Amino acid sequence: MNARGWARRVRWYLRELTGEAEYDRYCERHRRHHPFAPVPTRREYQVLRARHREEHPHSRCC
Template sequence: MTLRQVLDGLRWYVREFTGEAAYDRYCDRHRRNRPGAPVPTRREYEQLRIQHRETHPSSRCC
């Protein structure tokens, strides 16, 4: 492995861990499904995600 490959792998891991990649995937999907509609900011995305998690509990015990 080259240093570049190691750094790319580390970057991928950090982006997945922090949720940055999920936001990017959401933005891509939003642009495909709603062309012309404004893309939510990262803060708006996080609020929507929290709201969805609270209204659709799946694996929480309490």
């Protein structure tokens, strides 16, 4: 594996770890299902996710 391939994998991992990739997937899905609606900003998306988590609590083991 060369340095470029290693860097690409590290970048992918960090984006998945931080949730940045989740926002990108949301934007793609939003554009596909609502082509004429504006895409929420990252901050608006975070507010939507927080509201959804509060309204739909999941049971936790700990």
